[in-house]
Amino acid sequence: MAYRPTEKTRAAKAQRRTALLTEATRLVAEGGFAAATVKAIAERCQVSVGSVYSHFDGNADLLASVFRAGADQELAAVRTAVAEADSAADRLRALVETFALRAIRGRQLAWSLLFEPVDPRIDAERLNYRADYHALTSDILRDGMESGEFPRQHLAVTATALIGAISEALTGRLSPTHAVATDADDADTVDAILRFCLHGVGYVDTEPRSTTAPVRQSPREGSDS
Template identity: 50%
Template sequence: MAYRPTARTEATRIAHRERLLDAARQLLAEGGYAAASISALADRAGVATGSVYNHFASKQELLAAVFRHVAGHELRAVQEAVRARSGAAEQLRALVEVFSYRALRAPRTAWALLAEPVDPLVEQERLSYRLGYHALAESAVAAGVASGELPAQNARLSAAAVIGAVGEALLGPLSPVGERADPAPFVEAITTLCLRAVGADVT
């Protein structure tokens, strides 16, 4: 019955890995990547420092795994919101509003995901998830052009412009040294700007 100890060992390994990822997510939300040192991660997870390397070859690999988990969760939330709407304008509105409000509710985590200087391994993950948002926006714009809801345009370029505008506009409010204010007027303004940029009727 050798499979039983193997199964228990694997379960323990997975549990330790999840504890490390959870600890890294907490530290990321509190102080960004700089706060997620190996010793801090081990201490927060309640494991020996050396055991971290039993699960991740390096701190960079660990942080890339954390980025995939957190960014993937955020992307799925936006995808669900977009798919629940009908029409290009409403889908784009959902994309901008849900992305922005979620970011502004967790500014330190959002800053780490969007703008904090990172290792190339994490930067690769950042680019991958950014392309996921581009694809969402491009699909909505292309469908709007096809249906006549939006004027003829390069859907890929328009999508890149929309995602770029949202990301750039959020940098100030999300910055660790930025001022916090009521997010509603900000989100409404950036949403209107993006809708107008693709020719949607915002009257």
């Protein structure tokens, strides 16, 4: 008689897979995708290498899953902050502040998600990740134009430019090997990016104010390992 997994065994397998992804994400947050080897993940979870592979279709699938887990976690934090803000300008502030502060405070994970050279399959996931941010930014811009907070502009181009500007402005702060020396603290860096973005969409505010809740920890910040 063929074996049929029960609801209990399926739940247990899902829990084991989640545990593997959690530890793999922590490894990426500590040393990038290069550090998230199957052997290292197996050792962290105290299982065999074969057990790790039983949950994924090879190493590329494993790392793509790790990317999605880390990216989904960061995107969820940004979406929560945006949802808690009222006006379009405040929602844009929430997006920029939450994204940039979490990136700076979890530098390695952010670098890996945004810039680390990776397998083509992870590059495909990265494009999906950027598309999600593009959609979120476009929604904010559309609401701002409809409410009169932002002047009329090319929605797709402006959203793409904002995402690119935020990422590029953080490159030097995130690079694990070529970090740019700066006297500015994290808040000043984020404030400068925020001012640029607000001015870029035509909303001039000489005193941008923080609208986001305290930044939630990334795996790197909260890990006991």
